[in-house]
Amino acid sequence: MTSVSSNRITIALLGQPNSGKSTLFNGLTGARQRVGNWPGKTVEKKEGHFDRNGIRYRVTDLPGTYSLSANSEEEIITRDYIASGEADVVCILADSSQLSRSLFMLADYAGINCPAVLLLNLMDIANSQGKTIDAAKIEERLGIPVVPFVAADTKHYDAFYKAIDRAFKEKSIINSDSLFAKYRGIQDGSYEKLLNLMPKEGIDNFSADWLSAKLIEGDTAILEKAHKTLSFEAYKEVQTVLSSVQNGALETAGCKFKWIDELLEGAVVQKKEKKLLSKFDKIATHQRWGKPLAVLIILLGLITSFIPATPIMLAGSMIPKLGEPIANALTVISAPQMLINFINQVVLNTLYFAVAMIGFVFGVNLVFGFLEEVGYMARVSYVFDSAMARLGLQGKAVMPLVVSFGCTIGGAAGTRVIDSWGQKVLTIALAWVVPCAATWAIVPVISSLFFGAWAPLIIVAIFIVAGLHMLITAKVFGRKLVREEDRAGLIMELPPYHRPRWKALLRSIFVRTWDILSRALRIIFVVSLVFWLLTYSASGNQEQTLLYRFGKAIEPVTKVLGFTWQTFLAYFASMVSKEAALGVLGSLYLGADTLFSATVASGGQVASGLGSVLLTSLTQPAALAFIFAVTFNAPCLMAITSTYQETRSLKWTLRILGYYFITSLLLAFLVYHISGLFL
Amino acid sequence: MFEKLIQLLNSGKTFTQYELSEQRGISPETLQSYIEYLHRKGLLSQIVMGAENTACSGSCKACAGCKACAAKQPSVMVPVLWEIKDKIEIK
Structure with missing residues (x-):
């Protein structure tokens, strides 16, 4: 060794990134350090020194690396330095809080004939995790000094100094x-x-x-x-x-x-941690029981969200009642009739829907936010893995599908993790089936209006249909898109269950609720306004408007499918965005009647509100057909665009779009005629 | 050791880290060190689906309006996945 002399010892610090090397280096050398580059390399070289008992200790901070292979420049520098024999003692740092992970460097070092010391750094963290580490036992097995250590605690380096001196004197080599x-x-x-x-x-x-x-x-x-x-x-x-x-x-x-x-x-x-819910987790991730449990929990979650939502929705139904006093007040001050109609049919209409849906949006976000926060949603992704296989999808396709529960656009973009183009297209095609957050904002509103306490059953039915839809859609598109290919094995890192952090959870729920609600408000307002203008007639006779005549013309066809011309247009608008369907529905149904009543009568229809207008205009089977058609229609214009962006195929985007258009109409037809037998 | 782990993954199935550590009789922490090793060796790839690789990949130009960035997370959180790259032949 080159530098061996009685008053000079060279120490090299070796360890994985984040093992605390730099902290130790700074703690040892303070201001006595020099930073340069390794000869001929761009990698930073840090050297310094300290004196103790008349001995000068030179310290070299080696680059942080995971091993001593020749994978990177850093690893080669580290290795060459150790081979050169310049260091008298190599100080190997390990993170005590995750020892089995960070000792790989030690194992890779074993067999190198240079005295070494093992520093079990971050001992304080290991202790706080309930770990007790017997350094003496490890030392006995290794044959080199092993020091429990906290690099940040610079006042207590004594054991470290002694270990260096001992390793130097005894030339202690790892027993390998x-x-x-x-x-x-x-x-x-x-x-x-x-x-x-x-x-x-x-x-x-x-x-x-x-x-x-x-x-x-x-x-x-x-x-x-x-x-x-x-x-x-x-x-x-x-x-x-x-x-x-x-x-x-x-x-x-x-x-x-x-x-x-x-x-x-x-x-x-x-120290054995109390395993939170480990029995529950056995069932939650069970091959057979995991899936039904997940479906049950999700359904219960959606149904539970009806509880806080129903009273709010009832409160919302009071809003249209404001129409009459407002109309009267405005008539008194001789405001233009058009303004009165505008307030009644666009503003109050938008507010009615907004208030009616806020409870559901909040409830759904609360329930799912909670499941996500405690770590359950990750289990849901896991238990549906076998279903992915059945659909012909790769295991990781479950992620975009889960994301689609929030937003189909995110789901489509999420397919970027899928390498095969065919798999990607199939995943997007199936992501369209997954009801997005906007669906959960509007479907419960219409369901509750028409079916009252039975509304949760419709949610269950939607889930069953979604499952079947996925199976059929995968069959339809799968043949062309997916070759028989090997599924890549996956490890899914499930987060441990933990108590919810309520503050963060509530904040994120409020953000999401507001996002959905403000978007819905904007869309419903604009769409209501457009359709109100399209059906506005100064004479008060809506039947003269172009849209009305168009609607009446197509109604014979839409009737067969279970639509009135109004619901058909609303369904059509839902392809642009789900919320738009409500705007169209509101404007078209309030339109003529209220116009008539507001000008001729004294606002009787206005007072009765949109809810009752819908109830008298639509039968239950028609409402049900509408709900299913909108739920399983193309998700929204943005999702169609993002499907094109991700697949880069106009042909497949149009193919998927056409497929959803036709299947949702077919579904409406079936629902209308089958439910007509019972309702 | 690795052979068994890789053989399990070669089957194309999905496992949780708990399941694998139980099957292999090792602690989840040890399993984690195996996973990290295989990742460093380029045999396992990590798939994280954060806000940054959902709709926009962090680029406002590609904004599709999913709102993931506003919430600083995707609309639904998904777990981290490790995928075996190509089947590795094990004797």
Whole structure:
């Protein structure tokens, strides 16, 4: 070693990123540091020194790396530095709060003939996690000083200083015998064969064992080193041995992890945490029961959101009643009739829907936000994995589909994680089935209006139809889009269950609710206004307007499908956005009657409100047909655009659009005629 | 060790980290270190679906109006996934 002298010791700090190397370096050297570059490299080199008991300690902060392979410039610099023998003691830092993860560097170091010290840094965090680490036991197994440590606590470095001195004096090298024994088990004894070909004393600071392991890993820099050192025959032999090695890096890594496990066995004691809901999780992620449980919980969630929503909706139905006093007041001050109509049919109409839906939007967001927050929604993604397979989709397709529950646009964009184009298109085609947040804003409003306490049943029916729809849609499109291909294995990282952080949860619910509501308000207002103007007639006779005549003309056809001309136009508008359907419905149904009543009579119809107008104008089967048609129609214009953006295929975008248009009409037809038999 | 883990993933199924650590008889933390190792080796790819890779990829030009950015998260949170890249042959 170059720098060995009684009053000068060189320490190198080695560790993975975030192991606390820099903190220790600063703690040791303070202002006595120099920052430059490693010779010929762009990687930063930090050096410093401190003096203690008449000895100067030079400290080199090596780049943070995960291992000593030759994967990156940093790793090569680190390795070359250690090989050079410039350091007298290498200080390996590990994160005590996740020891088995951060000791990989130590295992990769094992076999290097340079004295070392293991610092179990972040001990305070490990303790706060309920972990007790027996450093003495690890030291006994490793044969090098092992120090429980908190790098940030610069006042208590004594044990560290002593360990450095001890490692320096005793030349303590990691006891790696059991690791090497594991290497011997690798593929037909390749390790042993290589070991016999290596120079006994190793090369530089690298022992023959370390070199053999690296060769098995396919380390080209070490192979080059061997090439330079070995005889021609020996090198040829090395190449022959290596030609039969497969996945060598995985094999040695396996040995290293096993060695770490044995090293830590009995040395790390984790205070048993109370497993929150572990029994529940067994069922929640169960192959058979997970799915029905998820469906049940989601349905219960949606149905529960009716409870706070119903009284609010009833309050909303009072709004149109304001029409009469407002109309009267405005008539008294001789306001123009058009203004009175505008307030009645556009403003109050918009407010009515807004108030009617706010309860549901809030309720749905609360329930789902809560399930998400406690960690349950991630389980839902997991249990539907087998369903993904049945639909011909990759496992990760579940993510865009889950996102579509919030917004189909996000779902379509989320398919970017899917590599195969066919899979991507199929996933988007299926994401359109998933009812988005806007659906849950408008469907409950209409359902409650027409079916009262039975409305939750409609939500259940929508779920059943959505399931069948997905199966059929996957069959229809799947053949063309998805080849029989292998599904890639996945690991899904489920978050642990935890208590909800109510403050954050409520804030995010308010943000989401407001987003949905403000969007709905804007759309309903604009659409109401447009349709009100389209059906406005100064004479008060709506039948003269172009739209009315058009509507009447198409009604014979729409009637067969279960639509009045008004609901058909509303359905059509739902393709632009779901909320627009409400705007159209409101304007068209309030239109003529209220105009007539406001000008001729004394506002009788206005007072009765939109709710009762709808109830008298539509039958229950017609309402049901409308609900299903709107739910399973194309989600919205933006979703259509984003489908095109993601698939880059106009043909497939139009194909999917056409398919949804036709199937939703077909569904309406079926629902109308079948429910007509009972209702 | 890795062989078994990779064999399980080669089957094309989806596993949770709890399931795998139970099957392999290792702690979730050890499993996590395996996953990270395989990720560093480029054998597992990480799929995170945060706000940044939903509708807009963080670009306002590509805004499709999903509102994910306003809430600083996608409209629905999804778990982190690790996908095995290509089938790795294990002897």
